[in-house]
Amino acid sequence: MFFAGVDIGSTSTECVILNESGEIVAADMRPTGANSAKAAQAVLDSAVEKAGLDAPPHRIVATGYGRVSAPFAHKVVTEITCHARGVLHLFPQVRTIVDVGGQDSKVIRIGPKGNVIDFVMNDKCSAGSGRFLEVMARALEVELDDLGPLSEKSAEEISISSMCTVFAESEVISLVARAVPVEDIINGIHKSIVNRLASQMQRMNPEPDIVMTGGVAKNSGMVKKLSMAAGHTVLVPENPRMTGALGAALTAMGLERE
Amino acid sequence: MAQFVKTDAGKRLTRLITNGYMDNIVKAQQGAFVVWIAIIVPAEIFAGFDNVIYCVPESHSALCAGKGVGVSLCEKAENLGYSMDLCSYARIDMGCHFNQGADSPAGGLPKPDLLVSNNNNCTLLAKWFDVYHREWDIPHFILDIPFCYQPQKQRDMEYIVSQFQDLIQTVEKLSGQKFNPEKMAQAWENSVEAAKHWRRFLAAAKNKPSGITAFDSFVQMAPTLTMRGTPELAEHYRFLADETEARVDQGIVPAPNEKYRLLWDNIAPWHQLRKMSSRLGALDANIIAASYTYCIGSLEGSLDPLEFASLSPLEGMARVQNFTICPHGLQLRGQAMKQAIEEMDIDGVVFASNRSCKVYSLMQMDQQRYVQEELGVPTVMIDVDHADERKYSEETAFVRLEALLESIDEARR
Ligand code: SF4
Numbered sequence: 001m002f003f004a005g006v007d008i009g010s011t012s013t014e015c016v017i018l019n020e021s022g023e024i025v026a027a028d029m030r031p032t033g034a035n036s037a038k039a040a041q042a043v044l045d046s047a048v049e050k051a052g053l054d055a056p057p058h059r060i061v062a063t064g065y066g067r068v069s070a071p072f073a074h075k076v077v078t079e080i081t082c083h084a085r086g087v088l089h090l091f092p093q094v095r096t097i098v099d100v101g102g103q104d105s106k107v108i109r110i111g112p113k114g115n116v117i118d119f120v121m122n123d124k125c126s127a128g129s130g131r132f133l134e135v136m137a138r139a140l141e142v143e144l145d146d147l148g149p150l151s152e153k154s155a156e157e158i159s160i161s162s163m164c165t166v167f168a169e170s171e172v173i174s175l176v177a178r179a180v181p182v183e184d185i186i187n188g189i190h191k192s193i194v195n196r197l198a199s200q201m202q203r204m205n206p207e208p209d210i211v212m213t214g215g216v217a218k219n220s221g222m223v224k225k226l227s228m229a230a231g232h233t234v235l236v237p238e239n240p241r242m243t244g245a246l247g248a249a250l251t252a253m254g255l256e257r258e
Numbered sequence: 259m260a261q262f263v264k265t266d267a268g269k270r271l272t273r274l275i276t277n278g279y280m281d282n283i284v285k286a287q288q289g290a291f292v293v294w295i296a297i298i299v300p301a302e303i304f305a306g307f308d309n310v311i312y313c314v315p316e317s318h319s320a321l322c323a324g325k326g327v328g329v330s331l332c333e334k335a336e337n338l339g340y341s342m343d344l345c346s347y348a349r350i351d352m353g354c355h356f357n358q359g360a361d362s363p364a365g366g367l368p369k370p371d372l373l374v375s376n377n378n379n380c381t382l383l384a385k386w387f388d389v390y391h392r393e394w395d396i397p398h399f400i401l402d403i404p405f406c407y408q409p410q411k412q413r414d415m416e417y418i419v420s421q422f423q424d425l426i427q428t429v430e431k432l433s434g435q436k437f438n439p440e441k442m443a444q445a446w447e448n449s450v451e452a453a454k455h456w457r458r459f460l461a462a463a464k465n466k467p468s469g470i471t472a473f474d475s476f477v478q479m480a481p482t483l484t485m486r487g488t489p490e491l492a493e494h495y496r497f498l499a500d501e502t503e504a505r506v507d508q509g510i511v512p513a514p515n516e517k518y519r520l521l522w523d524n525i526a527p528w529h530q531l532r533k534m535s536s537r538l539g540a541l542d543a544n545i546i547a548a549s550y551t552y553c554i555g556s557l558e559g560s561l562d563p564l565e566f567a568s569l570s571p572l573e574g575m576a577r578v579q580n581f582t583i584c585p586h587g588l589q590l591r592g593q594a595m596k597q598a599i600e601e602m603d604i605d606g607v608v609f610a611s612n613r614s615c616k617v618y619s620l621m622q623m624d625q626q627r628y629v630q631e632e633l634g635v636p637t638v639m640i641d642v643d644h645a646d647e648r649k650y651s652e653e654t655a656f657v658r659l660e661a662l663l664e665s666i667d668e669a670r671r
Contacts, residue, residue, distance in 0.1 A: 065653055065657070077664065078660045078661040078664060079657065080657070080661035080664070081661065081664045081665075104654075115665070115669070116664070116665050117665075118630065120639075121654075203623075
């Protein structure tokens with residue numbers, strides 16, 4: 001018997017398939033694009049193929065912003081619950097999760113029994129999210145994956161005052177024009193996002209272990225800064241984008257037991 | 259799944275509201291003295307005159323938002339140069355009335371002879387009425403209502419009563435009509451009677467499953483604002499309460515499989531009533547009550563109805579000035595919410611942070627912490643605007659609402 005979780009986010013869609021013992025037998029992801037239903041079906045199909053299954057998984061749970069556009073799902077569950085389950089599976093001691101996705105950032109507090117006790121999400125503005133970093137990388141003409149290593153070479157931390165993605169972009173362009181080193185600008189961008197995340201986190205009284213998930217957790221510069229702001233080492237799963245889908249797959253397993 | 263059966267009280271309400279707006283237009287054409295008032299301005303006073311009618315721009319803006327023309331009217335005001343950050347009630351109203359009643363489902367409000375506002379909810383409102391005062395050269399009477407950190411003090415009541423007396427004289431002078439205190443007293447009695455039945459209607463939420471949704475009470479609130487002091491209002495609320503009680507006795511309830519009993523904190527999201535209630539209904543969740551709808555007739559800091567017997571009509575009306583939530587300090591709001599949660603056995607609280615109404619929303623973060631940490635009840639904060647749909651994102655709100663239901667489930671395990 002196999003169980004699948006599909007996390008349909010604003011930027012990417014992920015799928016994780018588990019076997020009866022809860023081991024990951026396949027995982028896959030792709031950009032969500034304009035048609036989230038199509039992306040969801042495609043990622044499920046390719047994960048099923050990777051796992052070598054000849055029938056669809058026994059139970060499927062969908063999560064993420066596009067969770068309602070997955071007609072194959074037996075249940076839809078929010079990404080808050082799924083992220084918590086996924087991370088808890090990997091880090092049983094986790095108490096605080098900081099997830100920075102394409103369009104939103106959220107901080108989730110986990111109680112001693114592994115339940116979600118509270119969460120905050122950014123409001124309708126995408127400042128401080130993955131999209132913010134994408135826009136900045138484009139303005140600086142550097143690859144997204146290079147932001148982390150580059151920022152670690154910075155000698156000086158400059159400050160980016162605009163919260164708004166569009167204004168921050170023009171601020172960055174003017175810094176480039178003034179020949180401020182790219183590493184320092186990136187360092188400043190990271191600082192501005194971390195400041196926002198830190199204030200979100202403070203509202204939740206963060207306790208260790210703190211785990212960061214979402215695509216932005218791949219950025220080593222961000223993780224270091226967040227650790228400094230939190231006063232604790234921030235842990236990152238091996239595949240920080242997959243925790244939502246993993247949590248969904250674990251929920252699918254739970255459905256079978258209900 | 260929630261059932262949407264149009265109740266007889268619902269049908270009656272549509273008739274009452276339509277007739278109310280039409281009547282005002284006809285009476286104004288026939289020469290009545292027209293007053294525009296902020297909600298809670300004691301409309302019973304105007305019943306003391308033979309030919310004075312009143313209109314409530316805030317309620318009219320809510321109607322526009324509910325009928326889907328909120329955004330187009332906000333844009334009309336913005337085109338005139340009013341900031342998008344102003345309360346959407348104000349923008350809708352100015353967008354409508356600076357364009358000869360454009361888009362209004364009620365044909366707009368008849369032009370006023372006097373504006374009466376107050377500062378018990380917000381200061382924006384007085385500024386908004388001031389715009390008409392300047393543009394149309396119409397007198398503007400502002401009632402100054404003290405903020406309350408505790409139940410109203412005697413001295414504040416006297417201060418408010420003295421302003422009512424000024425208001426009566428002002429209307430006499432401007433309209434040339436004589437004030438009759440007995441007619442006002444009769445209107446006040448009608449209001450007290452109406453409030454009694456309103457409370458009976460709201461009490462149906464205590465039933466399990468709840469006999470009403472907060473969405474029913476949001477729409478049924480309208481005549482409290484536009485028909486205060488009339489015998490028709492008292493009669494309508496009697497009918498509403500009787501019908502609701504009878505339905506509960508017969509087991510007819512809006513969400514028969516009610517799994518989650520939620521409390522709403524803030525003004526109604528007028529543009530979402532139907533969508534939000536049906537989407538929640540599909541999840542077996544019911545917002546059964548709202549701090550907003552209890553602001554009619556409750557003592558500050560509790561849900562208990564105020565007894566008016568020992569008060570004169572003007573004193574009673576002065577007392578009502580502090581009924582609404584906005585002029586209440588954190589402690590009073592917290593006390594009332596605690597009582598609501600206990601009496602109605604609430605599973606979770608939805609704090610709707612309203613982009614327009616800062617005064618309602620300002621204390622919500624502290625309030626949320628109190629409910630969550632001290633009372634141990636799960637909560638969620640969502641972003642809304644009560645009348646400007648552009649500032650609301652359904653998916654963003656629902657991911658939070660569904661997460662609230664999931665955390666209630668977890669807490670039950
Ligand atoms: S800001 Fe709030 S209190 Fe003031 S007019 Fe708007 S809705 Fe009413």
